[in-house]
Amino acid sequence: MKEPIVKSINITKSFPGTIALDQFCFELFPGEVHCLIGENGAGKSTFIKILSGVYSPDSGEIIIDKKRYDNLSTQLARGMGIHTVYQDDVLVPHISVAENIYLGSKDMRKRFFMNYQTVYKNAETLARHYGIDLNVKELYENLNPADQQFTKILKTLAQSPKILVLDEPTQVFNVFETDLILNIVKKVSSTGTGVVYIAHDLDEIIKVARRITVLRDGRKVAVYDGGINELESSLLAKDMVGRPVELFYKKKKHNIGDTVLEVKNLKLGSTSKPIDFSVRKGEILGMAGLKGSGRSAIARAIFGAIDRYSGQVLYEGNNITPKNPIEAVRHGLAYLTEDKKADGLFLSMPVDQNITIVGLSSIHRSLIKMKRERDIAGNFISRMKIKTTDPGQEVQYLSGGNQQKVVIAKWLFRDANILIVDEPTHGIDVNAKTEVYELFTELAAEGKSIIMISSEMPEIISMSDRVIVIRKCEVSSELSGDEITEHNILAGYLGGTN
């Protein structure tokens, strides 16, 4: 067998609080397409960032062309022909596709002047070579998301990479465009380039992978040599599961009532498939979905915060479809956003004012009654064990977990009946997590309904009475009782054969 072009040995990388990669070994041969799969946070992105020189590993080594490195810089990685297309790459919006593709390369210049002829001609040749139909003179910002993605990939291919790294390249694509990318990948690899391909879609993996490495919580758990067929595909999900029990919170059971909220025929765009689901009184409905699956957009659409193409929201049988958050709040809905600092909290305002902002008229007429406000906030602070020096402390000085509790307190103060919580424990420590879980359990027992959006598997499994899995802005499966397993949820993420 040939020598690998890249080999990593025992790479470990930790961030405060987590070990992102643990003793990770990896090989890539010339002309091979090597797929990396795993959940959010499994370590895939960390690994490709180490490979491209963005992060330096804590320990371990990388061997490229038989040379050993402790860590790479981005220049070094590029110099050795490692080129990466990240998910969130940004190109220059107001210049043409062709200029973007050759930005910074020598072909751009004829002495001090731009050499437009060459740039356009080369870009067109490049696009045609890979079978992409693209007007290279168009401004980048005028392209649709799919064509923008093609441009990013062409820009990378223009560097003639020896090793091409693609981080979930097909997120914005439909089936046809996905096939185009898969063909490009095959074409590139047939010339001897090694491709590292991060994927979430089983179909893609089946079509393109020559080898598959499965990651879980920073560790390599399985390798499939020689690709995989549809029969074996269910094995992948099995490999991704199997966490130790300590990770799971043990929720107390309580009785669940009748349906309170129904979402009917919700479409975000004209071409998307309708979404239907319901929540019962006292139920915690898990909405499992990876980043970019459309889960937050669905929540915002229900809450009236973004435009819907169609759809109805029923509360106890009545059509309450909110036109905007004002109506949603009036009907007892609450939306706790994923990024609380960006759009959940008023950082420069004190804790008590953050809590009462959603229901000012319930404690005050027109004038503010300061003492009353402090007392009410004080109750929430002691009930929810919010750590703050006093109700007048600005929330920006609170820890992440306590900030999250302030947001929850705010909606409890409003007495919301339906709480849509988006990644409720993202970025908070283990103890705060447990406290949040206890609180949710308590609230559900009191008869409140919670729609919990999360990509954290243990959280979804231990907290949910029922789970809907979101994939590409649609409900890919619904699970309840014993069906709520890591395996079934992952199968929902991956789509494909199940």
Next chain:
Amino acid sequence: MSDKKTRMKSSASNPFHSWFRSQTGYLILVIIAVSVIATILNPRFLSARNIFNIMQQISVLGILTMCMALLMISGNLDISIGNMAGLVGMMFTRMVLTGRSQGLAVITVMILSTVLGLINGLIISKSKTTPLIITLGMSYVFYGISLIISNGRPHSLGGQFEFLGRAKIGPVPITILIYIFIFALAYLLRKYTTYGRRINAIGGNKEAAFLSGINVDRHIIALYGISGMTTGLAGLVLTSRLGMVRADSGSNYALQALAAAIIGGITFEGGRGSLVGAFLGVLLLGIMYNAMNIIGVSSYLQTIFLGSVIVIATVISNIGNLKKQ
């Protein structure tokens, strides 16, 4: 990380520290310092007459600064208020000179300025554009209308309508009372009304306010309306005090009001800053002008001083942010 947190906590809980962080403390010190220097150079500075004089001079700017400060706290801005005040004065004067009653003229221009403010708010909220550019454009529009109405000539009230600008209650000029009244109202609105609380929240985090079910657009449009109405009052005070009006009578006020608010510690970020600070900012500007006049500093130099004070105050107000990084 942990020592940063404790430092912040201690400074937040210590009233003396937070007082300084809000810039109010610095301002009071600077105001005292300037007053002491001015008094040493010319003892007349501290006379009751001169102090009333200062207050009267800053009253129009002070009223407009309250508008600007409230708008900035909500994350907005209106630099058309200067020319709006000028337009109000011009409309009023033309109406009085063409034989309309003063009462009718007052009511008309107050409604006019409220509507102009609402228009600003409506355009900015509904088109989601930058307040700076929209109100800059509107400022020219108002100035142009004033030019048309006045034919480009100054108009004198001929001794009519002196009450607002020149009357006194005892030794206290009525303009000062109006200014203090507006300041008190603005302070109450900000701190003790649910409306003011929501305005503050919108300035602090517009998206969070929207997702908390606050009708952001309606609150902001209303605030521009309130600001417009207050600007109408400022325009009347200005016209009455001068006894005449030109199309550009108010032109300088908007940027001065912006400067005073910034000196007072109010920032473009919104959601923070105190109206007491803005009040002191106006006072500092007034005292500095007056002191420089009394001492005999040339008006050219005064302009340089004003500019420097704005720069220094802005740098000081950002020192807290520098430390955070």
